[in-house]
Amino acid sequence: MKFIGEISVQLNSNKIIEACLLAGKIMLENGAETYRVEDTMQRMATSLGVKQSHCFAMPTGIIFSIDEMEQTKLVRVLERTIDLNKVAMVNNISRRMAQGEISVDEALLELKQIDESKPEYPVWLQLTSVSILSGWFLIMFQGKWADFVPAMISGGLGFAFLVYVHRFAKIKFFSEFLASFVIGFTAIWQVKLGIGTDLDKIIIGSVMPLVPGLHITNAVRDLMAGHLVAGLSKGAEAFLTAFAIGSGIAIVLSIY
Known part of the structure; x- marks a missing residue:
């Protein structure tokens, strides 16, 4: 039972890291400031029960880790454009997570939809x-x-x-x-x-x-x-x- 519980915690932590990295990637790709990206990612992690997280964002990549996990993940940012609507949508998801309105799975689904969506204006x-x-x-x-x-x-x-x-x-x-x-x-x-x-x-x-x-x-x-x-x-x-x-x-x- 203890082994199963550890696996469950690890899977949940992986989802949290994935959600935070995807949110940061979307924001960096669409014109958000670096400090805002780091602040949003850490707020999302905190709202999901993470006691301590570490984020380092640059214009070309993001590094994110959680204290409870030895694993650190990196995501590259190769394309950058300006779509402040996507930045606002990610901020809205972050606020809803902080208020406990959505789970990490729901946040991941919405973030993937935002990431895959085309620009609002043709x-x-x-x-x-x-x-x-x-x-x-x-x-x-x-x-x-x-x-x-x-x-x-x-x-x-x-x-x-x-x-x-x-x-x-x-x-x-x-x-x-x-x-x-x-x-x-x-x-x-x-x-x-x-x-x-x-x-x-x-x-x-x-x-x-x-x-x-x-x-x-x-x-x-x-x-x-x-x-x-x-x-x-x-x-x-x-x-x-x-x-x-x-x-x-x-x-x-x-x-x-």
């Missing part, structure tokens, strides 16, 4: 939103209303190219560089054809949706929370994105 809707947003960024930077449509065209084409290239080339820097190149190329030709008037404002409005604002914010918040490794690595990622955008525009301007 690509065509994202493309439309980015196009309109590019035009409003132009107005925000005191551009002319006559350049609203040219900025929409440049921003929409750049984002479409970003999505298309990223499907084949998983190197984020490369897809962002080419997307900014397309934006600069489209903006210049619109001005040359007389469709647009102010090249600088069209380019600025079009590249703004590509700017890594969330990465910069997360980097600062992680640094302020004492997560130096994660903060510096996210800051470096944001810098590379900004460098890719700037390089693509600079090359187009130097050619034309």
